[in-house]
Amino acid sequence: MQKLPKSFYLRNDVVKIAKELLGKILVTNWDNEYTAGRIVEAEAYAGEIDKASHASKGKTKRTSVMFEEGGTAYVYLCYGIHEMFNIVTNKNGIPHAILIRAVEPMEGIDIMLHRTGKKVFNETLTRGPGNVGKSFGFHRSQCGLSLQSDELYIADDGYKVDEKLIVASPRIGVDYAGEDALLDYRLYIKGNKFVSGKLR
DNA sequence: CGACCGATCGTCT
DNA sequence: GACGATCGGTCGA
Numbered sequence: 001m002q003k004l005p006k007s008f009y010l011r012n013d014v015v016k017i018a019k020e021l022l023g024k025i026l027v028t029n030w031d032n033e034y035t036a037g038r039i040v041e042a043e044a045y046a047g048e049i050d051k052a053s054h055a056s057k058g059k060t061k062r063t064s065v066m067f068e069e070g071g072t073a074y075v076y077l078c079y080g081i082h083e084m085f086n087i088v089t090n091k092n093g094i095p096h097a098i099l100i101r102a103v104e105p106m107e108g109i110d111i112m113l114h115r116t117g118k119k120v121f122n123e124t125l126t127r128g129p130g131n132v133g134k135s136f137g138f139h140r141s142q143c144g145l146s147l148q149s150d151e152l153y154i155a156d157d158g159y160k161v162d163e164k165l166i167v168a169s170p171r172i173g174v175d176y177a178g179e180d181a182l183l184d185y186r187l188y189i190k191g192n193k194f195v196s197g198k199l200r
Numbered sequence: 201c202g203a204c205c206g207a208t209c210g211t212c213t
Numbered sequence: 214g215a216c217g218a219t220c221g222g223t224c225g226a
Contacts, residue, residue, distance in 0.1 A: 043218070052218070054211095062211060080208035082219055099218060130219045140210090173218055196219095 001155040009070035014096040018044040023161035028136045035108030041101040041188040052177035055095035066095035075143045082130030083138045102194045128196040165190045
């Protein structure tokens, strides 16, 4: 398994990067607790002009990591409860990010069950960004961490997603963003059980 | 199944 | 002081 190189994250087209992340493997290894899963759903947030993005409010204490060079983690607290994991992309000064919304577990399922307090393994374990954050042990203290680190990275095991199964749709929960809420910036693998929302 | 609602707190106004 | 890039439980059909 190869870690995706830093150059992968520094490119301009955040939607294209989000699409390429489908089928890649998310790995966290905090305190030697190894968990891994295949990314099956992601959403792109395209900088200051994107009203759905936190970066549209400008550079603040919370969003400053998005303005730094890509290839790092942006983790924030949502609704006071959920730790959400995003990948920062593009070069210094352009606040692009990709929210990982769903993952298909591959390794460390027992650890994920323990972290979430769930008793049985089913599709709700890593379905939706809040559940991904919990299962993989994300916390906002990890904000800014490099994706080249050994505790956190994205890997390619050679798996190829069938192009015909990749669907683009509007993002979820961003109705406040006006016309930007209509953009097809959400990408997912059609038919996968772990994809969130009603229509899979 | 769908609609509704409460939890819970950091961030920005 | 208001409001989320959400989730899971409950209630009713």
